[in-house]
Amino acid sequence: xxxxxxxxxxxxxxxxxxxxxxxxxEPVRAAFARNFYLGADIGASVAVFVDGEPVVDLxxxxxxxxxxxxxxxxxxxxxxxxxxxxxxxxxLILADRxxxxxxxxxxxxxxxxxxxxxxxxxxxxxxxxTSGVAGWTDPTTxxxxxxxxxxxxxxxxxxxxxxxxxxxxxxxxxxxHLVGEVIRRVTGKTLGKFLTEDxxxxxxxxREYYIGTPAEADPRVALLIKGRPxxxxxxxxxxDRSLWNPHPNVEDTWTVEFRRAEIGAVNGHGSARGIATLxxxxxxxxxxxxxxMSDAGRLRVLEQQxxxxxxxxxxxxxxxxxxxxxxxxxxAPPSARTALWGGNGGSLAFVDLDTxxxxxxxxxxxxxGAFPISMERSIAIVRAAYESLAVTV
Numbered sequence: 001x002x003x004x005x006x007x008x009x010x011x012x013x014x015x016x017x018x019x020x021x022x023x024x025x026e027p028v029r030a031a032f033a034r035n036f037y038l039g040a041d042i043g044a045s046v047a048v049f050v051d052g053e054p055v056v057d058l059x060x061x062x063x064x065x066x067x068x069x070x071x072x073x074x075x076x077x078x079x080x081x082x083x084x085x086x087x088x089x090x091x092l093i094l095a096d097r098x099x100x101x102x103x104x105x106x107x108x109x110x111x112x113x114x115x116x117x118x119x120x121x122x123x124x125x126x127x128x129x130t131s132g133v134a135g136w137t138d139p140t141t142x143x144x145x146x147x148x149x150x151x152x153x154x155x156x157x158x159x160x161x162x163x164x165x166x167x168x169x170x171x172x173x174x175x176x177h178l179v180g181e182v183i184r185r186v187t188g189k190t191l192g193k194f195l196t197e198d199x200x201x202x203x204x205x206x207r208e209y210y211i212g213t214p215a216e217a218d219p220r221v222a223l224l225i226k227g228r229p230x231x232x233x234x235x236x237x238x239x240d241r242s243l244w245n246p247h248p249n250v251e252d253t254w255t256v257e258f259r260r261a262e263i264g265a266v267n268g269h270g271s272a273r274g275i276a277t278l279x280x281x282x283x284x285x286x287x288x289x290x291x292x293m294s295d296a297g298r299l300r301v302l303e304q305q306x307x308x309x310x311x312x313x314x315x316x317x318x319x320x321x322x323x324x325x326x327x328x329x330x331x332a333p334p335s336a337r338t339a340l341w342g343g344n345g346g347s348l349a350f351v352d353l354d355t356x357x358x359x360x361x362x363x364x365x366x367x368x369g370a371f372p373i374s375m376e377r378s379i380a381i382v383r384a385a386y387e388s389l390a391v392t393v
Contacts, residue, residue, distance in 0.1 A: 014033070014036075014037070015033065015036035015037070015041075015060045015061055016060060017029060017032065017033050017036075017058055017059070017060040018058065018059055018060065018070075018073070019045075019056075019057045019058035019059055019073055020054065020056070020057050020058070021055070021056045021057075021058055022055045022056070024055075024388055025048060025055050025056050025385070025388040026388070027384035027385075027387045027388050028046065028048060028056045028058075028381060028384045028385055028388055029056070029058060030384065031380045031381050031383070031384035032044070032046050032058055032060065032381060032384075033060070034380065035363075035377045035380065035381075036060055036061055040227075040363075040365065040367065040376070040377050041060070041061055041363050041365055041377065042061050042062055042064075042065065042067075042071075042225055042363075042364055042365045043059075043060070043061035043062045043063055043064075043070075043071030043075065043222055043363070043364045043365070044059065044060060044061060044071065044077075044272075044361070044362060044363040044364065044365075044377075045057075045058065045059040045060075045071065045073055045075065045077075045271055045272035045273065045360075045361070045362055046058050046059075046272045046359070046360070046361045046381055047271075047272040047273040047275070047276035047277075047359070047360045047361075048276060048357065048358070048359050048385055048388075049276045049277065049279075049280045049283065049284075049287060049357065049358045049359075050283075050284075050355065050356060050357050050389075051284050051356050052280045052283075052284045052285070052286050052287040052288065052289075052356075053287070053288075054273070054276070055388075056385075057073060057272075057273050058073075058272075059071050059072060059073045059075065059272075061364075063075060063222045063364070064222060064223065064225070064364070065225050071222060071364065072220075073271060073272075073273060074207070074208065074220060074271055074273075075220055075221075075222050075271060075364075076208075076209075076210070076213070076217060076220045076221045076222065076269045076270055076271055076274075077221075077222050077224070077269065077270070077271070077347065077362040077363065077364050078221070078223075078224055078253045078259075078267060078268070078269050079268050079269070079270060079275075079343040079345075079347035079349075079362055080266050080267075080343030080344040080345055080347065081172070081265065081266055081341060081342065081343045081344055082268065082275065082341055082342055082343035082347040082348060082349045083176065083211060083263075083264060083265060083266055083267060083268030083343065084175055084176065084264070084265055084266075084322065084341055085279065085322065085323055085339075085340070085341050085349040086195065086209065086211065086264075086268055086270075086275075086278055086349070087175065087176045087179050087180065087191060087211070087264035087265070087322065088127055088179065088301075088321060088322020088323060089199070089278060089279070089281060089282060089322070090179075090183055090191065090194055090195055090198075090199060091123070091127060091179050091182070091183060091321075091322065092282070092293070092297060092300060092301060092321060092322070093198070093199060093281065093292055093293055093297070094183065094186060094187070095297065095300065096293045096294055096296075096297030096300075099186050099187070100123060100182065100183075100186055101123065102122070102123045102124040102127070102300070102321065103122055103123070103124060104122065104123055105119065105120060105121065105122055105123075106118070106121050106122065106123055106125075106126065106131075106178075106182060107119055107121075109123075109182050109185040109186055110156065110181055110182060110185050112153070112156040112157075113155075113156045113181075115156060115157055115158075116157065116158060116159035116160075117159055117160060118131075118132075118133065118156075118159070118160055118164065120164065121133070121160070121164045121165075122165075123179075123182060124303070124305060124321060125164055125165055125305070126171070126175065126178045126179050126182070127179060127305070127319075127321045127322040128168065128305025128306055128319045128320070128321065128322070129168040129169060129170050129171050129175070129305070129306065129310070129312075129317075129319050130164065130165050130166070130167065130168050130169075130305050130306050130319070131160065131164050131165075131171070131178070132160025132161050132162045132163065132164040132165075132166075132169070133155055133158070133160055133161070133164075133171070133174070133178065134161055134169040134170060134171050134172070134174070134238060134241070134242040134311075134312050135161075135171070135172060135173060135174050135238075135241045135242035135243070135245055136151070136154055136155065136158070136174060136241070136245055137158045137159070137161075137241070138154065138158070139245065140154070140245050140246055141246050142246045142248060142252060142257075142258070143257075144246070145173065145174075145177070145246065145261070145263060146257055146258070146260075146261040146263075148177070148180075148181075148190065148261075148262060151174075151177055152177050152178075152180075152181045155174060155177060155178060155181075161238060161241075162311065167306055167308060167309075167310075167311060168305065168306035168308075168310045168311065168312075168317050168319050169238055169242065169310060169311035169312040170242055170243075170310055170312040170313045170317070171242065171265065172242040172243040172265065172266075172312065173242065173243065173245075173246065173247075173248075173263070173265050173266060174242075174265060175264065175265040176191060176211070176262070176263055176264020176265040176266070177263070177264065177265070179191070179264060179322070180262065180264045190212070190262055191211055191212075191262050191264045192210065192211040192212030192262040192264075193212075195209070195210075195211055196210065199278065199281070199292065200274070200278065202290050202292065203277050203278065203280075203281070203286065203287050203288055203290050203292070204277070204287075204288045204290070205273065205274045205277045205278065208270055208271045208273055208274030208277065209268060209269070209270030209271070209274035209275060209278060210268065210269050210270065211262050211263070211264050211267065211268050211269075212260060212261060212262035212267075213259045213260065213269045214260075217269070218256075218259070221259065221269055222364040223253070223254045223364070224250045224253055224254070224345060224364055224365075224366045225250075225364055225365050225366060226250045226251075226366050227365045227366055227367045228366075228367055228368050228369055230249060230368065231368065231369060236311075236312070236314065238311055238312045239312050239313070239314065242312045243312070248263075248266060248267070250345075250366050253267070266343075266344075270360075270362065271360070271362060272360035272361055272362050273360065274360065275347075275348075275349050275358075275360025275361075275362065276358045276359060276360035277358075277360075278349075279349050279350070279351050279358035279359075279360065280358045281293050281298075282298055282301055282339060282351045282353070282358070283298075283351045283352065283353065283356050283357055283358040284298075284356040284358075285298060298353060299353070300321055301320050301321045301322070301323055301339045301351075301353075302320050302321075302325065302337060302339065302353065303320055303321055304318060304319070304320055304325060305319045305320060305321070306318065306319045320339055323339035323340055323341055323351070324339070324340055324341050325338065325339060327339075327340055327350070327352070327382075330342070330348070330350065330375065330378065330379055330382050331379045331380070331381075331382035331383035331386065332350075332352065332382060332386065333386065336352050336354060336355075336386075337352065337353045337354050338350065338351060338352050338353070339351045339353065342374075342375050342378060344366075344368055344374070345363070345365075345366035345367060345368055345374070346361075346363045346365070346366065346367050346374060346375065346377055346378060347361060347362045347363065347378070348360070348361040348375070348378035348381070348382070350378075350382055355389055357385065357389065359381065359382060359385055361377070361378045361381055363377060
């Protein structure tokens with residue numbers, strides 16, 4: 001191994017890649033392998049589904065920094081904000097069933113939320129980051145957000161930070177608490193329980209993705225390995241309150257307390273196959289022979305909620321129902337109808353509704369930093385997937 005710039009280590013030994021890959025999707029295998037060659041990945045998995053069937057399901061590298069245990073296809077990795085897409089998917093499934101009205105006021109399901117001028121906030125505004133409730137107003141700790149009842153009650157009591165619906169402001173740490181509480185009020189199940197029992201298990205991936213990871217899954221959790229120094233940009237007070245009140249860092253994710261909590265914005269643990277299978281519900285209605293969503297329900301994700309500079313992130317954002325619609329920034333053709341989001345450190349959940357393709361990618365090497373640097377690995381995989389699709393046409 002030899003050191004290169006920015007702390008990246010380039011491997012002089014070709015990493016063994018295991019799993020299945022259809023011949024026409026060899027560009028994805030090549031892009032995945034290149035991430036290891038460049039030293040960007042230590043252990044990772046990638047999966048691509050088309051029409052609910054796997055065309056790529058690969059893994060490579062090592063489970064941890066001891067470089068002794070192999071990274072397997074069912075290895076679970078903490079994905080930070082790619083979790084938001086899974087939370088949104090749960091809400092969209094319930095909307096497709098008629099159990100949640102995305103255009104209804106949140107207070108229809110959660111009466112306490114109407115306090116302090118939030119009575120007209122709609123469910124879709126929680127999904128589209130336009131509710132004005134982009135974080136906790138009062139100082140909040142990680143222990144606070146692990147306590148679902150305490151942290152959701154605090155959100156219900158506070159006033160919005162701007163006029164709801166006016167524009168987006170990224171709900172960085174609390175979106176899962178907001179959407180998850182609506183799901184709980186409707187179904188009687190917490191977000192994590194609904195995901196496991198009603199979505200992941202029917203699709204055959206009940207052990208492949210969790211929000212609130214059980215003890216029996218702990219041996220398969222590859223703890224994140226920090227690959228770059230932390231950077232805390234002081235962009236605005238809203239940014240600070242949304243993303244740093246509190247801010248879970250890599251070391252925090254190693255704790256059992258973090259893993260057990262149900263933080264639907266940031267603490268999903270899964271494999272690439274788990275993500276790609278779940279996102280196949282949005283891409284094609286289902287996976288592995290099980291359909292969970294209608295075509296009309298799938299298209300609801302594309303209902304644009306905002307377009308412009310996000311008040312928290314300070315960058316261009318175009319939010320649909322819980323997903324970013326700016327697939328071109330992640331390597332998709334400009335004309336593609338895509339829904340996606342990545343996680344701090346590199347994970348990705350990606351859907352193309354036209355080609356009926358979903359992509360999951362989870363690395364255990366955390367590479368934070370400014371976009372697009374933090375997402376270079378997943379962008380390369382998305383571009384390779386589209387190159388592969390062009391061959392199959």
